[in-house]
Amino acid sequence: MRHALLLALLLAAAPAAAQRMRPADVDKLPSSPPTLTEAYGSAPAQVGDLRLPAGAGPHPVVIIIHGGCWWKGYAERKNTAALASRLTERGFATWNIEYRQLGEDGPDGKNGGDAGAGWPGTFQDWAAATDHLRALAKRYPLDLSRVAATGHSAGAHAALWVASRHKLPKDSEIASPDPLKIGAAVAIDGPPEPGLEREAFEKGCGVPAVTRLFGGTPAQQPRRYAEGSPQALLPLGVKSGVISASLFLSPGAATKWVTEARAGKDIASALIVDGTGHHDTIAPGSPVWPQIEAFLVEQLKVSP
Template identity: 80%
Template sequence: MKHALVVLALLAASPALAQRMRPADVDKLPSSTPTLTEAYGPAPAQIGDLRLPAGPGPHPVVIVIHGGCWWKGFATRQNTAALASRLTEKGFATWNIEYRQAGETGPDGKYTGDPGAGWPGTFKDWAAATDHLRDLAKRYPLDLTRVAVTGHSAGAHAALWVASRAKLPKDSEIASPDPLKIGAVVAIDGPGDPGAEIETFEKGCGVPAGTAMFGGTPAEQPQRWAEGSPQKQLPFGFKSGLVSASLFLSPTATAKWVTEARLGKDRSSALILGGTGHFEVIAPGSPVWSQVEAFLVEQLKVDK
C-alpha cells in the first residue's frame, strides 16, 4: 500500500453502519469503579480516575484522554470510562483524565467554556495530569518506566501531544520543565496535525473548535498551531499507533503520519477500519472492538 503503511485490518465500508453509536451510548456502557478519583489541580475539571488491575504490581500505566472537540458539553471522561475499564482488565493501570474545555462567548456576553480553557490552559492540564502520575506512584504500585497514553477524537490529538511535549522548545508557553517520559502512544480516530485537518475537524464538530482552542486560526496563530501539532514534533523515539475510523483521522492522514514517523526511525503502525462509526472504536462489545482492543493492547506495551 502507498506510504508503506502497515494496515492491520481493513473492513469494507458501509454507510449504513457509520455513526450508529452516539456519545451518550458510549457513556452508558458498563465501567468499573475507579480505585481512586483525585484532583491534579485546583480547577473543578482538573481531576482523574485511577483504576488498578489485579495483582501486586508495579503495573504499566496508560493515560486515557476523552474527546469532544475540546469543547465544553460534548464529552467527559465518562466517554472513555468503558475503554479505561477494559484496558485495566488487560493488565494496565489507567488514569482517565478530565480537563478544561473551551467554548464561545454568546450574544449575551456569557462564555460557555471552562475558565482558563484553550491556549495554554488545556495543554497545561494534559501536562499536569500526566506528571501527577509521579505523585500517584508514591502511593500506588505504578511502574513509571512503562507509561503509555491513548485518546479518542480530540483526545487522540491530546494523547499524541502528551507524547510529543518533550520535543517542544524550552521557551514555549506549553512546555514543561521535566515532562514524564512516555513510552508508547495510540491515537484513536483523531488528528495528529490539527492545523492540516481543521476544516474537516470543525465541520465534524459543528463548532469553531480550533479557533477557541488555539486563540485563532492557523494563519493567525502559526506558532501556537505548530507547537500544538504532535506531527510537527516527529520523531518521538518510541512507537506510535493510529486507529482510523475515517471521521477525524482519514486513511490519507494516517498514512502521512506513519510515513513521517518511520522516516524518523520511529516504529509506527495503523489500524484502518472502514464501515464503522466514530464511537464504535471505543465501545467494548461493538463489532470492531475485538480488533481495536488487540491493537491497543499490543501497541500500548512499552519496551523495557
C-alpha cells in the first residue's frame, strides 16, 4: 500500500516537474523514507540511504551517486532520493550515497570542502561506499551478484568510475585491494572522460570543478586523469549505458563512449534526449521520464 501511494504521489507531481527543472525542484519531489541510513566511514559526509523493495529478496542492488559538480552546496543525496525511490519501486534495492565534496574551507584553511575531499579522498569515498554493501548484505537481503551503479551529472562520472576501478593499477592512490564487482553502470548526463569535457563541464558548473577534483589540469596530472577517467580504463567488462541531455554529456561524447566500449567488446548503449533539462532526467513525473526510466531499468539489470 505504501509503495502504491508513493507511485501515485510521484505521478501527481508531474505538472510541477516541468522541463528545465532546477536542483531545488528535484529535491522537493516525493520520495520514500529509507529503510536504513548508515555511515560507511567516519567523516560526516560518509553516509548512505538504503531502500529495499517489496518481497523477501535477495534483491538486485543499484548504487546511486548524486551530482552537483562534486562541489559543496550544489547537491546532496536528497537530489537523487526520488530517483532512488522510483528504482526501488521497480524492484531494485538502492544505496543512495553521500560523499565528501569540494568548495568550502577545510580545517587546514585550504579551499577543499570537507577534509579529504578531492583527490584521492572523493574517489576513495565512492569506493568505500560501494564496498560497504558487503556489510549491509550480512543484515539485509541484497544480491551482491547483481550490483549496478548509476549517477547524475558529476555522479555519472562517479558511477562509471566505480564500475571501472577493478582496472586500476595496484599502486594507484585510488585503488582498492578487493573492489566489489559491478555488473552494469549508467551515466545520466555526465562526463565519462572529465579531462576531455573539462572546459564545457566547468563552464556549466561555474566553478573549476574538474581541475580541483584532480588537483590540476590533464597536462599537470596525467596519471590522475588516466586513473580517474572511466573512458581511459575501457574496456571494463561491464554493461554500460549513457544518457545525453545537455552540455554535461554531449551527444558526441555519448557516442564516443559507446564506440570505444564496443570496440573493446563491452556491451554499451546510449540514449540521446533532445529538448529537455539537465535535472528533468532524474525527475519521476517529468515529460522525459518514461523513456529515461525504461532505459535505466533495462540497462541496470545484471545477470548473476
